[in-house]
Amino acid sequence: MSGGDRKHFAREIHKAEVSFANLLEQAAAAHAVADAARAKAYALDCAAWNTALFIGELDHASPTIAAAIAGGFSLLEVRCEHCKHTEMIDLALVVQPRDRQVALMRNFLYCSPCQRTLGRKRRPNLVCLRPTDGLKPVGPSRRAKRAS
Numbered sequence: 681m682s683g684g685d686r687k688h689f690a691r692e693i694h695k696a697e698v699s700f701a702n703l704l705e706q707a708a709a710a711h712a713v714a715d716a717a718r719a720k721a722y723a724l725d726c727a728a729w730n731t732a733l734f735i736g737e738l739d740h741a742s743p744t745i746a747a748a749i750a751g752g753f754s755l756l757e758v759r760c761e762h763c764k765h766t767e768m769i770d771l772a773l774v775v776q777p778r779d780r781q782v783a784l785m786r787n788f789l790y791c792s793p794c795q796r797t798l799g800r801k802r803r804p805n806l807v808c809l810r811p812t813d814g815l816k817p818v819g820p821s822r823r824a825k826r827a828s
């Protein structure tokens with residue numbers, strides 16, 4: 681390689697390095713936008729399913745556990761129609777395959793007050809998915825306030 685060729689080659693390598701860094705940056709930004717858009721779509725799926733439950737469209741496909749968590753609706757409210765006991769289930773802590781539909785959770789739940797008092801397993805009804813945001817004030821922000 682002549683001196684001129686070597687300089688030219690070094691310049692090309694440098695250009696490629698700069699464009700590599702730019703591409704990584706653009707890809708990361710595009711992924712962030714895509715993730716935000718997907719989370720918004722999942723949140724809309726959850727809101728639509730809540731509405732379907734409310735109006736009695738029980739055949740409407742429910743979001744999966746993974747979609748509910750990704751959409752920020754990770755709390756499932758259930759209610760036993762027999763004793764009126766209501767409970768909030770954190771889907772993030774549920775030991776179920778993440779690709780399972782939230783609607784199928786009903787098959788794995790039973791009302792504990794009813795089991796205690798009646799000795800019978802009663803399935804609670806699914807009421808709706810609730811946004812996770814409601815839990816946040818109980819977290820670090822409250823602790824931070826106490827510390828100050």
Ligand SMILES: [Zn+2]
Nearest residue numbers: 760763791794
């Ligand atoms: Zn009950």
